[in-house]
Amino acid sequence: MSKERSDFSEKHLLRLAAQGDKEAYGVLYERYLDEIYRYVTYRVGDPQEAEDITANVFVRTWERLPKMARRHRNSSSFRGWLYRVAKNLVVDFYRRREPMPLPDGLHKEDGLVEGIAAQHTKANQLVEAISLLQSDYQQIIILRFINQLSHKECANIMKRSVGATRVLQHRALERLREIIQNESTEAR
């Protein structure tokens, strides 16, 4: 049954989920878990918090799915909707606590960043630099370069025009480069 549902189109899965089909929603969950988790993790910098927030993203989406499924009938809107819910929960998270750089625990606990760092020596520095970016720049860097969404999808999630996301992309990269260069200079 689950195998069959995994073959369903996203639109069909959405319709089933909107009617209360948890299995269909489970398929959607599997499809988008990783990228939502990444987005949340690079935004909050805490893997435990990221897991909680990610789980909350899918719970909140489920609760509002019937209404949203009628309003946004195509799947790309659902993806964007997930990101917007995640963004709102990240904002809520930062309202509760001060923004903080990516903790060291992330690297030691999961070994993920170490793996990345093995591929690219500046990975650790890069993650810290992202955490220092302002919110808009963080979002566009994560969406566009880490999760590799298109300009159009980024514009949909961030509720901006495509042209505005291009400008934002350039400025975010410039700012990221500055931060990395400054940290490199300080390190020397």
Added chain:
Amino acid sequence: MSRQKHARSIDEALAECLDALEHGESALQDRLAQYPEYRQQLLELLSLRQPLASLGQLSPRRAFAESAKQELMAKLPDRSAASRPPLSRLWQFRLPVFRLRAGTLISALAILTVIFLVTHGVHRAASAAGPGDLLYGLNLKLEHVQKLLTRDAKAATRLRLDLANKRLAEVQDELEDGDIGNALIALQGYKDEMAAVIEIIYNTSGPERYALLDYLARTRLEHLDILRLVLAKVPASAQSAVQHAIEASGSGDDLPISRPEAVPSDRPDDGEPWEEAALPEPPLGTPEGSPVTGTPRSDSPEAPIELPAGPPVGLPILPGPPTDRPAAGADAPKKTVPTIESGPRVATPIPPRVPTPPIESGPPAERSAPPTGGRPPEARPPANPPGPAENPAPPADLGGPPEQPGPPPDARPSEPGPPANLPGPPDRPSPPGGRP
């Protein structure tokens, strides 16, 4: 300005280079060649792309990934159809036939209900409006629509008489309010309705005509009572209008049931009032000198008083009854006169309203006998034109006793005398179609 242009240009150049990078190194080089002034800057920015993309390898913990779905499924609030609120379920229910949501249908029904209530309210308000009111014009328009939609003669007669009643009520209301002008407006409406009734009845034939006449006769008696009251109330300047209305209602001898001007074919050419000329012939076998009446002579074998087969009391006999009726005589079968309500009626007794209420106009000779009804239709021989010479007796629809004489012989000896309350006198100048 130039800085803004520069910024916009490098934004676009970066976006194009990022897209080109997905197609390979050579595509990137081609694109970079188009922006030599940004080349170094673009290369620095593009160098971040690969490290950032490598961060996309980050995944949730394996334990989290495995358990998260089960935990989520357990945590998700149940949103099955059964757990939804009943109203919500009803709202989302799709009707299998129309493939519409029940909510859509309910909304449509609600809108229709509102429209109906508003329309009904306006209609009721308009119906209650009197002359001079804002909605009175709308009221008349609605009545006009009703008239247009009513084709059947019986229904049309009933409708017109109802409207005439309504107009009379309006007259009384306006008089009580002291508004003579509006009362006269309503009175004119009454006259129009009565004229229309007469025209409708004229266009009928056979038993239906007599049924309608009977119905009209019963209604107009009430009208006359009201009109006399009105006449007593209105000032002298308005009394003529009320008199006209009384005539329009068919008062006494001057009941204006006459042939409409638009239908002149049945009118005899002798210049006489057509009501008289068209009087039916006496029934075959009627003794000469006996009143021509639907009521048999008292010495006849059928002496018991039976139904008035002709027009009701106070109403004229209209021309053109069907010619296929059997000849009436002493042994003729008794006819029934259908009423407007119940169709044919059998053995209708003499109406209790005999004698006819006194009506001022008309020569006394025409009302010398109490009316009992009109001439029976079966008294006319089939396919025989009305022949005045064959009917020397006065009209007998006065319903008087058989021994009662008809009108004076000098009234019109060579013609059948008109029944009571017909426009009888031959010297009456009233035209055949003489509606007031």
